[in-house]
Amino acid sequence: MIIKINYPYYNSEHSSQIITGFILNKDKYDYTLRYQYKPELLNEFHNNKNILEILLGDKRIIIDTDDGYNIASLEDFDNCLDNLDYYFKRSFRSSYHTDLRNQSKIYPLGLNYYVTCKDNPLNKPGWGRLPLKDSLKKLVRYIPKTNVSYSNFYKNRFELLAKNPPDKEQILFITRLWDNHDIENTMRINCVQALRSTFKDTPMICGFINSPLAQKLCPELILDQNITKKNNYLNLVQSSTICVTTTGLYDSIGWKFAEYVAAGKAIVSEPLLYELPGKFNENENYLSFHDSKTCVKAIEQLLNYPSLRKKMSDLNITYYNNHLAPEILIESVLQLFIKS
Template identity: 35%
Template sequence: MSRISCYIKVGEVSLHLYQVIAGFILLERQGIIKLNIEIMKNTVQVQTPNNMVEVIINNDIRIIYDLNDGYDNLLNEDENYLDFMNKLLDRCDFYFKRSYSTKQNINLKHPNKIYPLGLNYMVTTSRNIAHRPFPLDPVKEKVKKLIRMLPFSEFYNGNYKLETFQDIPRKQSNPKILFMARLWEVTKEDFEKNPKKGEERKYINQVRAECIRLCQKEFGEKFFGGVNASPFSLENYSDIVISDKKITKRNNYLKKVKESTICISTMGLHESIGWKFGEYVAASKAIVSEQLHYELPGDFLEHKNYLSFNSPEQCVERIYSLLENENYRYQMMVDNFEYYHKYVRADRLILNSILTVLNKERMNLSEQNTHSIYAYI
């Protein structure tokens, strides 16, 4: 049986890329693709920026997978996203982007090359090559990777496998609500360096804090939430800091997610859809989310897969609408279960991108043949 050839060129491997590489490895184990991974040993060989990976399909079709939070988070002060993106689009046939925006793409030189990749979060599989310290990884990341290999570590890779996040929809007569978050440190230097991004961090912190405070007030014991302890959060948001550090450890956090029915999500850096959102979909939860700024593949829809809010007060209103309608709440969980297995699970995420490529290539070939026929008429 012939298999699709996939050649991956890997330089620095960040946490953002674990999901993509895991997807390719799983497809190889399933006998769908033939996988070859080449580890780049110097920066001259690497032509994709951070949080990206280049893949060549069937020795011919060049793909870039971009897992960055937005369009401008890698730019220098004198760069604009159009120049940055156009250079990348010039050197590939297909470009799959996590933070995909039709509005942002419309001014690009090759908007037809770019497609939505889907939800991203830190998820992996056993024996994922991404777990290794790579030659081009920063020294700090190499150390962290070694720590993640230790079974007794809170950040052990085994705690991030597909099955760790996956759950099935469940009807609950006493539904629980969850919002555990981190806050971004905001310093005077942040504002001086990039006032826009400094304001964004300040806004994210304020929305998360106010959502937690209102939910604590409105829902009492039905709600569990707070922010991770850090010098910044303890100094500025001490009233909502989760004092028991055991609860915020990875395994205990995921246990809280699975015990909950309704989970809250807010905007991430660069207006991204945060990792929590993908984790909630994997766990088949009913989701209340701050308005999404990027688009997802498939039929992921507001009111079907999530309810959106534009203020902490509206967040509370959306939660009430789910609490008051058990059937609607359960159907949303079922819809997210279905969407996860079609579009989010690491192997499906990558298989969908490969199918997009193959179908597009087939259509292009068909058009070329049609033009050839007309040439003889």
């Protein structure tokens, strides 16, 4: 059996998780993967770089890991679904699909984060298809034991984060600011300030990734660049007990949230605005907040009730094993393909 995976963009880290899942399932489902760079998909799907086209026989699936519904209209989205069998969407909101002709084709994909594996075609430099600077960056990532090495982001690295939980409390909230997203930026600045002033006696890494915007708006809240490098950040996830995150761009559930689930952490987050497959509930898998005051209260609740924190950690590890591990996430796609 041959499964064809076509991608429109060599630099989509969003899509890496999906191809990793297909690669890890090859032996179980006994198929061969064929890859093709297909930039014309951008025209068909409104310049969405974070999609993959999956072909098996006469079946066609699109997997969309974009942050939101970044299209002109739902009518345009509906028209995109005419020439395919299934559409798996990371940012899935069922209420948006009620009046679509093709609503039965749309399925929730689940949480998204950057995870890769050996032989993932998106790891390749993409010579001539990316700016030279980007191709060279990807080439450097093949060097082992550096902060950016691809091997730092293999599946087993994330699963190790859930093992040997730390003995001491530590709060983690590393975030960034975005141009032209004033509401999100204000929320994040208020939360960082509140956490720093409230939890002075609790070990905490809380602040912003360095950027021109952060230097302008809150230079006193910028973290050292060594702390915020991705590999070092994952080490901090492992050593933390309570991890905080906010809503991502376009109301998305950010990568940090998925990484926290994979690591089996107690999570404090703004309410999730998109739907996930399986059982994943507020007050069980995470505590929600709406402003800096309720963010502080949620953290205090987890600090005061270790049993709640432990139960949340266990539930998140279970969810990872049942729905989020890359090969498990892709099984829901494969089963539709193979049984159809």
